[in-house]
Amino acid sequence: MTLLTANKATLSFGSRKIWDELSFAINRGEFLALIGANGTGKSTMLKAIIGTQQLDSGSFDLEPGASISYIPQHRTDDGYTPLKVKDLVRLGLDGHKPGFPWPSSSVRDKVTKALKAVQAEQLANESIGNLSGGEMQRVRVAQAMIGDPDLILADEPLSNLDLNQQLVISELFEEQRQKTGAAVLFVTHDVNPIIDYVDRVLYLAPGGYRIGSTEEVMQSEVLSELYGADIDVVRNQGRIVVIGTHDHAHHAGEDWV
């Protein structure tokens, strides 16, 4: 069942063409990894889906009535936000509803549970401004999941996290979609932490895009063709390493020869 359809989405920034008639669909409950070089519009795609980025032509069509949670990319210049962690998480639950957020025990339980899931329950009463990058990322994940959305748009939710936390958070996305049937659109530089959960990969490159299973897309020939240059995709103990373009500086185990 299709949840989101990209319908010939076309976008340029000045003379730079970002996408040319990009079309694909995400089904309910699907885990889609969005990978690609810098400047290929990964974050922009999430903004276009929520509607803060206008397209030149084409559209992203969401199933009517479907709810979205968005995890923005972490910025260090976010500045001072006078809000406690528990209140930020709660916004994901009922921030769109009218009225004052009166304290209630059922809400408090949900917030505590969501924070526990990301190993951040001890941060509940902390001000947002006091969090480290990694703590903020985890709080963002809790905020996104607490509302049980139909679609989770996550912009590099693993950045700033250590390896163990990357695995915990990745697993959480998988649990959430199994529990609620949520679809996940997951922007990442490195497919490895989520490689066991991903149904398909959408790979964006300056010269086009490719969508398919990890096995189909993460191939030397496919990426070489996308980049118009020699790219080696190496598989080792279930991990995938891409070698040959400096756009993949974040890939673990990259070899600079």
Next chain:
Amino acid sequence: MPTLFDFSDYDRLIPLVTNSLIAGALLALVGGLIGVFVITRQLSFAVHGVSELSFAGAAIFLLIGLDVVLGSIVGSLTAALIIGTLGSRVQERNSLVAVIMPFGLGLGILALALYPGRAANKFGLLTGQIVTVDDPQVGWLIGISVTVLIAIGIFWRPLVFASLDGSVAVARGVKVDLIGWLFMILLGLVVAAAVQIIGALLVLSLLVTPAAAALRLSSSQIWVPVMSISFAMVSVVGGILLALGGGLPISPYVTTISFLFYLIARLLTSKRFGIINVGGR
């Protein structure tokens, strides 16, 4: 020379300023409340622009013989809608406000210069009036206050969401642009009310200073507005009562008390001397 404090005739003076006290308390309530959102939405400077155009509107209406409060509202709503429409980004907004502000001030001064009435009352709109709040003005203030309180009460959560976490709020279905417009209208109304009491030049002391002090002391969704309203209340009501004893304009008392709240809040939260750590900066 007038004395700063003289309370010998206090029991006879209080009944004369009942209207001012009611107006001041209402203003402190809505001003302290909306101030919290003014700061979180980064609209502090915009308030100044709105208040100058509010002054211009009041002065023009005075000149052409219409209701001054209505003119004040027309002026501030015009400014609020211009800023709300054209200044969605902070940088754009700042220059826009800086362009609008002197224009509004000039327009207002022109209207006052052409006004044939007594000069003594003219600058009340800029620097505030002592005890001259009349019944119709109180009526306006009550109407504005009730409107603003109800609107903020209804839109509290989406307003907080849109103000502090805009893109996530958009994704969740909050009409962030609509909320922004609505807020500018509410702000315009409150500014128009404040201009009547403490004057266009000093509106910030009520709409920004108390909230700024409260936001230094807490990040609680309940305590920040409660403190902000309390600081504003003490500043205005205290300012009126003190002004009564001294026979000086109310404004310096209000601005000084509200400034003291901010000063104390900064000292309490300073990294070196402070005893409260809310964090974030």
